[in-house]
Amino acid sequence: MTAGPTAGTNTASPTDEVLFERRGRLGVVTLNRPRAVNALTAGMAAAMLERLTEWADDDGVATVLVQGAGERGLCAGGDIVAIYEDMLTGGDATADFWRTEYRLNALISGYPKPYVAFMDGLVLGGGVGISAHGSVRVVTERTRSGMPETTIGFVPDVGGTLLLSRSPGEAGTHAALTGAHLSGADALFLGLADHFVASAHLPALAAALETETAEAAVGRFSEKPPPSALAGQRDWIDACYTGDDAEEILRRLRGFDRETPGDAAGEAAEAADTIETKSPTAVKVALESLRRVRGLTLEEALVQEYRVGLRCLAGPDFREGIRAQVVDKDRNPQWKPATLHEVAAADVARFFEPVGERELNLQSKEADNV
The missing domain is CATH 3.90.226.10 (2-enoyl-CoA Hydratase; Chain A, domain 1)
Known part of the structure; x- marks a missing residue:
């Protein structure tokens, strides 16, 4: 408990x-x-x-x-x-x-x-x-x-x-x-x-x-943990998720489904189905965030995440996602744009641009008074 x-x-x-x-x-x-x-x-x-x-x-x-x-x-x-x-x-x-x-x-x-x-x-x-x-x-x-x-x-x-x-x-x-x-x-x-x-x-x-x-x-x-299901899926996960193109990742997941017999094919297809229910913008920005954060310190990562977060607050999908999942609970979010293909690279890049005076300062005391 x-x-x-x-x-x-x-x-x-x-x-x-x-x-x-x-x-x-x-x-x-x-x-x-x-x-x-x-x-x-x-x-x-x-x-x-x-x-x-x-x-x-x-x-x-x-x-x-x-x-x-x-x-x-x-x-x-x-x-x-x-x-x-x-x-x-x-x-x-x-x-x-x-x-x-x-x-x-x-x-x-x-x-x-x-x-x-x-x-x-x-x-x-x-x-x-x-x-x-x-x-x-x-x-x-x-x-x-x-x-x-x-x-x-x-x-x-x-x-x-x-x-x-x-x-x-x-x-x-x-x-x-x-x-x-x-x-x-x-x-x-x-x-x-x-x-x-x-x-x-x-x-x-x-x-x-x-x-x-x-x-x-x-x-x-401490005890010996049970086996990790995720660790057992490494082969298809590593094969499908490499790179920085979300649409290509989906194609690989679907291709794995067609080309590989057994449980792994079903797992890969299920992952593709799941990703396609998420906000296309969030999926692409999340993938770019993971790629850009490599080699950064935690403090630098938090600054990047803060920039992204402010852009999410200003966009439509964050509000719509909370509405669909938590407020109205209809589980039917209307994402804008509605597909990965409609989310351009330039749209993703804007999430990471500096935010001027609103930049995160981890040493500042002003955030204590919230």
Whole structure:
């Protein structure tokens, strides 16, 4: 099960969206919106950034643990309903949120103490950002992770493009374009996690972290993970997803279906079918993002993702995707343009152009006040 708040020095009220506790030498962050699968809000990101910054310099905190309240998951991503409402009014709240969130991602990546993330249950989008950049990433048999942004006309962010670009072969490209939900074993294979622990053992592991080093505690509870289905699909994934042409990738997936007997053909065809349901613009921009991010630092990747995100806010597909999937729930988005062929290379390139005074500054303090 997902570990929830337990006894300790609690510095926030039970009604708050994120709780902070000191248990011995362990600092515990509990995302506390269980009905929303702990979807991350601007206030939560700002509070985490502030408290983690404090704990980084606190000699009384040896290890930090991040977990989700309830039984459904660590974090289902950013609060996309709030993003939708902000887009409808033409506000700046989403851009402000992302500035804070990306600073939080960068802080976690370089955190000076063991940062243990319980990636139990759903860990999607922004949930990956507050976990997969950590130094000790724990998945379970219940983990369902991924970057499903193309489903809502958006592109992987929170450093997700960098993480997926570093995955073995083209597995990260497959995960980004299809938005597939990944098992704990798949997350380990992709490099999004480090350890597999049975969900029933998470409370005991959390207790052990109060007095033991993260290495010792996690080492005692770690188990051999089950096989990764994604790892078993490497042959056709690597053959089909190479290159930077989304239409060619689809042709290869369809060709694999025709030329290769067995399960792999069906898997490749299913991937093609899935990609064709996504926003064509988002698919092409996501692919270009993965190619451009190679060799960048996380900070540089976040700057690129911020530029792309602002362009997505200004375009039609992000709003339409959230409407279809979350607001009206008709699951019938009307993408503009409607096909990959209609998305020109120049259209894709514009997503990566500098944004002038709106450029992301990860050192700025102004994003704290969201």
